[in-house]
Amino acid sequence: MSARVVALTGATGFIGSVLRERLVARGVEVRALARSRSGTAEDGTKWIKGTLEDEPALAELTRGADAVIHCAGKVRGRAARDFDSVNVQGSKHLMEATRLNGSCERFLLISSLAARHPTLSWYAASKFEGERQVKAAAGAIPVCIFRPTAVYGPGDRELRPLFDWLLRGWLVTLGRDDSQFSFLHVDDLVSAVMQWLDAPVVQSQTFELCDGQVQGYDWASLAGIACDIRHAPVRQAAVPAGVLKGLARANLVLSRFTRRAPMLTPGKVNELMHPDWTCSNARISASLGWEPQILLRQALRNHMF
Numbered sequence: 001m002s003a004r005v006v007a008l009t010g011a012t013g014f015i016g017s018v019l020r021e022r023l024v025a026r027g028v029e030v031r032a033l034a035r036s037r038s039g040t041a042e043d044g045t046k047w048i049k050g051t052l053e054d055e056p057a058l059a060e061l062t063r064g065a066d067a068v069i070h071c072a073g074k075v076r077g078r079a080a081r082d083f084d085s086v087n088v089q090g091s092k093h094l095m096e097a098t099r100l101n102g103s104c105e106r107f108l109l110i111s112s113l114a115a116r117h118p119t120l121s122w123y124a125a126s127k128f129e130g131e132r133q134v135k136a137a138a139g140a141i142p143v144c145i146f147r148p149t150a151v152y153g154p155g156d157r158e159l160r161p162l163f164d165w166l167l168r169g170w171l172v173t174l175g176r177d178d179s180q181f182s183f184l185h186v187d188d189l190v191s192a193v194m195q196w197l198d199a200p201v202v203q204s205q206t207f208e209l210c211d212g213q214v215q216g217y218d219w220a221s222l223a224g225i226a227c228d229i230r231h232a233p234v235r236q237a238a239v240p241a242g243v244l245k246g247l248a249r250a251n252l253v254l255s256r257f258t259r260r261a262p263m264l265t266p267g268k269v270n271e272l273m274h275p276d277w278t279c280s281n282a283r284i285s286a287s288l289g290w291e292p293q294i295l296l297r298q299a300l301r302n303h304m305f
Ligand SMILES: NC(=O)c1ccc[n+]([C@@H]2O[C@H](COP(=O)([O-])OP(=O)(O)OC[C@H]3O[C@@H](n4cnc5c(N)ncnc54)[C@H](OP(=O)(O)O)[C@@H]3O)[C@@H](O)[C@H]2O)c1
Pocket: 009, 010, 011, 012, 013, 014, 015, 016, 033, 034, 035, 036, 050, 051, 052, 053, 071, 072, 073, 074, 075, 086, 090, 110, 111, 112, 113, 147, 148, 149, 150, 151, 152
């Protein structure tokens, strides 16, 4: 399929901004929903001011779009309802608007690997339920769900401190010594989206995505990579689970006074402590022919984060 008009949400965020640039570079007409921007035709993008709760904005966003890419999401919040209103209700509203407009041939939801474990956190539960609601509201529109693992790259603020400190020779470890996790470079995620867009036929499917490192990473292998790059040792400091949980509880209480959405919450600690965040690209590779190109070792060596 060569989409002419793509409706994109989350285009002002870390992943969505890279997606928007790549779509525009391909000559696609991009309609982007934004809460803080308005105006038209800047860099091949028509910015539509509104939120996922704003029906007229969603109608305008999806009108005439061949494909919809839903990348907006709530990743921080003080309560379950903060996540639900965006990741569940907002996603459902977007699908309803898409369906009403009748032009969309394919819909992509950027979910998360966290949706695999909905009991871990408010975020994980909302991503899981958002997937369910989008599929239920889709009618005949094929819905593809991407569940990327932790995504990093230029513009990311969450993983960057970990990598910065790692290359300075410090690794702060959380959870079990044998915890396994995975990563994905944002450029690889965006390439997977392009392959989904180009596929002649798509079906409703759910794909997990990571950088393809066999069995993922553990703390020792992260330290080993940094050690090789630095040609110097890496010191590890473990944060005890009790300390992390205490900090998360205090942070949550504090956020109710400051009214800021906290990243470290008891749910986030559950996610961080989860022992296995590895996944396999086998299904997406077989279906879309996508293979990631950037391993973490290469990204750290070349400062691609
Ligand atoms: N980063 C990761 O490691 C990772 C991993 C797996 C999955 N994901 C998923 O990927 C998506 C993008 O993540 P990200 O890291 O790029 O997040 P981000 O930088 O926080 O960007 C989130 C985007 O969603 C928009 N948004 C939030 N609430 C909205 C609302 N009510 N109405 C309209 N737009 C709204 C934001 O708009 P404003 O600019 O106005 O705030 C922003 O453009 C999310 O769905 C996330 O769950 C991320």
